[in-house]
Each structure stands twice: as structure tokens, then as C-alpha cells.
Amino acid sequence: MRFRGITRNVVILGLVSLFTDLATEMLYPIIPLFVVGTLGASPALLGLIEGLAEGISSGLRWVGGRWSDRLGRRKPFVIAGYSLSALSKPAMGLAASVLGWPLFLFGRCSDRFGKSIRTAARDALIADSTDPAYRGIAFGFHRAADTTGAVAGPLVSLAILGLWPHTPLATLFLIALAPGLVSVVIATLGVREIRQKVATPKRVTATGRFPRSFWIVLIAFGIFSLGNSSDSFLLLRSSELGLSFTQVVCAYALYNAVYAVAALPLGALSDRIGRRPVVIAGWLCYAGVYAAFAYAQAPIAAWILLPIYGLYQALTEGVLKALVTDIVPSEQRGSALGLVATVGGFGQLAASLLAGALWQIRIIDGMLATPFVIGAACALVAAPFVLGARQVSREGVKK
Template sequence: MSASRPTDSGSEGVRRFGLSRNVVALGLVSMLTDVSSEMIYPLLPLFLTSVLGAGQTFVGLVEGIAESAASVTKLLSGWLSDRLGRRKELVVVGYTLSTLARPVVALALAPWHVLMVRFADRLGKGLRTPPRDALIAASTDMAIRGRAYGFHRSMDHLGAVGGPALAYALLLLLGDRLRTLFLLAAIPGILSVLILMLRVREAQVGPVAAATEPRRAGRLDSQLTRFLLVVTLFTLGNSSDAFLLLRAQEVGIAAIHLPLLWMFFSLVKAATGLPGGMLSDLRGRRGGIIAGWLVYALAYLGFGAAGQPWHIWVLLGFYGLYFGLTEGGERALIADLVPPDRQASAFGLFHACIGIAALPSSLLMGYLYQTFGAGPAFTVGAVLAGLAALLLLLLLRPPSSST
């Protein structure tokens, strides 16, 4: 299968690690967007319960509806991007919608106002994600796709470090004025949209013909189908990371140290994303993904057996390697398996499969945790990850350049 070629050839002066201007700019956009989001997101449960008087059930309802909306929207935006043959327009709309919606939470007077804001925010994420991932593929040589996606994920995780850190510093100055903090979170979001509009170029791939698209969409590459099925199986064992925080508290980590623990976790993910993506270019996509899923399985076994606070710190650092080994490689593999004019649709399917499986995954983990305890619950997640790694090895025969 032929590789898609980068279309922003006039970017020689701004390349980093051999990456095109589009990839570097999209990395900055994701970092600033995550700074804005993570200034707000960790404080939303507190704002809902303490300021607006919502219950814990409503907090769960907000996130469930928001993530479900994002999953469905990713399917539609991927299809639409391929149908139009353009990427940037939907990416700009998605980032702009989230940037405009997010700080409006400062004006919320009732819990349902927050629900609407989160719905709009996740709607924007759903709109932008598949065409953005396809835009990265179209702006990158096939030989370094893992590096490009790894860089993008590293920048995203770096924003997840900067957002809480900035929020913490501002809270020291503002006290408990959460609404003011939420308004200030608009600043990095606005900067991200400006960079996107001014520094990212469109990658024309040509629209999918309307007469042939339904037939082609129904005849997805068998390798892609197998990969999506195995990813869905893995995700059924990949529950919310909130359970890791619960486990950390159980083994003795004080609540005041949990933000530091999570910042450390995000730093590991940020530090390993680019090297992990580069490794997938050098040693193959499938091998890196399998290695990452095995790291996940071992880490989950460790979390189930942990008995001391330092165990959690070590295990969380090790667990962070899973993200570095898989995130760039998984996205690069998707781009490798389909032609350029169907990449956005393929990314939409990929993200939707993960989003749809995430809910039963967390429900299963919660049930096992509450009924049988941490050890059996984390062991089930480890077993599913190990099984997915084995099936990936047996079922997937990726292109020779990404084996």
C-alpha cells in the first residue's frame, strides 16, 4: 500500500525531529488545549458537589453522557472528513467549539448547565479527533508516522502536567474562586486555536466518491477489522484510571499527595511518547503494541498486589511506559492499514471502539473491585490485556513496513 506524502513541504525551517510544520503545530495545539482542559476538569466534581449542590450520581452522569457524545461524533466526523476530502476545517471547528464552551462553566448556576458545557466540550473533541489524526498522517512520511504520533501524544500529556500545575498556582493566588479560574482557562485554549488557524495547512486527499463510498466503507480492510476487534477486547480490561487513585489511597498515599502522583504519571507519559513512537518506526508497530499491552498486564498485576505507598509510585511509573509504547504505534498502524482517503473514517472507528468499550470496562472493574477486592479486579484486567496481546500476534499481519 502506498504511503501518503506530506503536503506541507514548505516547512523546512521549523522541523523538529524530522517532523513537519503541521505535526509540530498540532502538537502545540494539543498541549495548550490540554492545559486549558486540565485547569478545569480535576475541579469539576468539587464545583458540582460543593458549589452547585449536585450529587455523586450526577457527576457520573455528566461524564457518561459527555464521553458517549464524543464517541458517536468521532464516527460521524471521520466519515464527513473523508467524504469532503478535507481535514483542517473540522479540526478548527472542533477545537473552537471546545475552547468557547469550556470556560462557560464559570457562569453555571445549576448542575445541568455544567452538563451542557461538558457535552459541548466533548462534542468538539469528537469533531476534531479523527480528521486531526488523519491530517497528521497526511503530513508525515510513512516511515516516521510513529514518531509523529508519539510526538503529538507527548505534547498532549505535557499539557496534562501543565494544566493542574497552573491551576494549583492560580488557586494559591485566587483562593477558592473557582469561577475566576475557569475563565482564565480560556487563555491557553484561545492560543491553541490561533496556532491552529495560522500555522496548520490543509492536506488535500480528495473526497471519497459518493457513489462508491458506502460499498467501500462496508468492505473495510480485514486487517483493520481484526485490529479494531482486538483493541476493543483490550479496552474491556482497560478501566478508568480513577481506580488507580482509589488503590493508591487504599495502600496509604495521602489525598494531598494524589495530585503530585498524577503529575508524575503524566510526566512519564510525556517523556515516553516520542521514543515509543520512534521505536514503532524502527522495530514495527505490532511488536511495540504487544510490548505495551504486556507492560499494562504486569503493572495491573502489581497494582493488585501492592501493599506500600512506594509500590504505587514505582508501578505508576512503569504503567506510564504502556502509553509510550502503544499510543503512537496504534495510530500509525491505523494510518498504515488504510489508504489516505479513508483514514479519517478508520480513526473514527478506532476511537469509537475505545470509547464504547470504556463504559462496560469501568463497570466491570467497579463490580469486581467492590465484590472481590483489588487483587481479583486488577488480575482480570491483566488477563484481558495478555489475551489481547496474544490475539494481536496471531491475527494481525500488518504491512511489511510496520510489522
């Protein structure tokens, strides 16, 4: 496969995301165990923490994207966001000895606030730096690099705990500061600003000027997000099915490995056949995984379903962003990407709160059904809406 369209900025931003995700994913698999086990919080409180964190992460992205459009600059938002996320990691670890879960909530929300500042501006910069014909492969490359860090992160945690078995989980949060700072240095020295036409305040706030296809995508993603609870519940479900802590981390690493390997070729596929069928296939895959988790009874189910879940991520995460940037003009990309993430964030907040509240409800003995059935249903309802979105290339060809 020829990697045409992967520019310097795409490579640099891929490296930045790799180190950031290494730091983040060192911690993500242990967060449910740390919050529930070490800090003594309930599953419902875990749902509140993760829902608020992810709601902030996505819910405020429109603000960062909007201001990057207004200023015609992306890099300052990228650097500020990555810096805040890196510095928030130690605060979460200190919660084991100071203040408990409220401090963890503060650190987790600060981490996700940093993500909200940077994400829309970063994704807009990737689109700004890439020929329209290769946006699928560019976003796919970025997701592959990002997820390579996600694969490495849990393995680093396992290696540390294997070599020093008595290491407190809180110590991992302090260690995660190092790769986070590396990402900030790479972003500061390596990213090049692509000057854009500065959007006027009227143009940015007049969201009604977005094309009709954008609103269709936004509605579809909003419906999907109402069932897309935090991935922490997939990890808790895997643990409930019988996986040990080490097995949960390994299964999560396998999920990320599938995501990393598949993201680039599936992004390239969307360049050839269009974004819509790829996104729809991803949401159908999601529905199947969530329905299967609802009915799963044995540990082997988690080993099978989590890698398939990685395929869903590869089908949708970068391709949906490419679809949005294909639809809207360049001076509205930050706002559009941020608005999509905002709608998704509020949907995920609602989904995570509901999943936590319903965690103990079983329709059939031994089957944790309700949150996963809701997730599958929302994906099935959302998928047909994407057919109404018309992807318009720079050359004016509708796909």
C-alpha cells in the same frame, strides 16, 4: 536522535494540542473532587458522567473522520472541534452555582463532543503530512507535545491554589478558557490543509472494504477498551490509598511527564521494529499496572504505578494510530481512525459504568479489586490479537 519526518503541520498540531491539553489537564485531576465533593454526586454518578463524556468523545469520532474523508478536508473539523472544547470549560465551572451536576454533564459532554469532531481528522492530517517511514516518530512527537501540556496543566492548578489557597475549584474552569482560545488561534493561522482524493460516499460507507488487518486491530482494541475505564478511577484509587489532593495532582503530573518523555522515542522505535510489538508491550504494561492497583495497600503504590501507566500510554496511544494509518489507504484514514475510536469509546463507556457500580465491592478487606482486575484481564486477552495484523508499508513490505 534525528527528528526526520516532523513536518510543519505536525509541529503546529503539536502546539495546538499542547495548549488544549494544558486547559484540559488543569481540570482533569480535580474533576473527581469537584463532582463528588463540590457538586455532591456519588462515585456511581461520576462513573456515569465520565463514561458518557468519554463515550461521546470516542463514540462519535467516526462521524467526523468519515465526513473529513468525504470532503477531502481536515482543517475545518480541527478548528471546530478545538473551538467547542475551549468554550465548554466555563460551563462546567458554573455548575457549582447554577443547576449543579446536570450543567456539569452538559459542559463535559460538549467538551468531549468537540474532541470527537477534531480527533480523527487531526490524526489523519498528521498521517497525510508525513512520510510513511516516519509516522511513528510523527505521532510520537504529537503525543509528546500534547502530554507536555498535560504535565503543565495540573502544575498550573497547583500554583494557583498555592498562591491563592481559597480559590474555589470552579474558578479554575473559568481560567482554563484562556489556553483553550490560544490553541484555536494557532490552529486557525498555522495549520495547512493537505488536499486528498475525495472519497465517494460508497467508498466511505463500505467499511467491509477495509483490509483484514484493520478489522483484527479493531477487534483487539474493542476487547481492550471493555476494561479501560476512565482514568478518574485511578485518581480516586490513589486518593483512597492515602494521597492528599496535592499529592494526587503531583502524581498525575508525574504520570504525564513520563508519557511526554517516552512518547517520541517509543514512536521512533515502532518505525524501526514495527508497530505490533510496541502495542503489545503497552497492553501488557497496562495489565500489570491495573493488577497492581487491585492489590495495592500503601500510598507508595500510586507513586510507582502512575508513572508506569504513563509508559503504557507512550507505548500505545500514538503507535496504534500509526498502525492503523499504515494499514488503510489515505482516503479512508479519517473513517478508519474514527471507527477505532468509536469502538474504543463505547467500550470505555461500558467499562466506566461498570467501574462506578462496582466501586464499593471488595473481595479482600481493604482491597478495591474488581474494576482493576477486569481491566487487566481485558488487556491480556486483547494483546495476542495484534499479532494477526499485518503492517504494510508504502513500499509493500509486510512487518
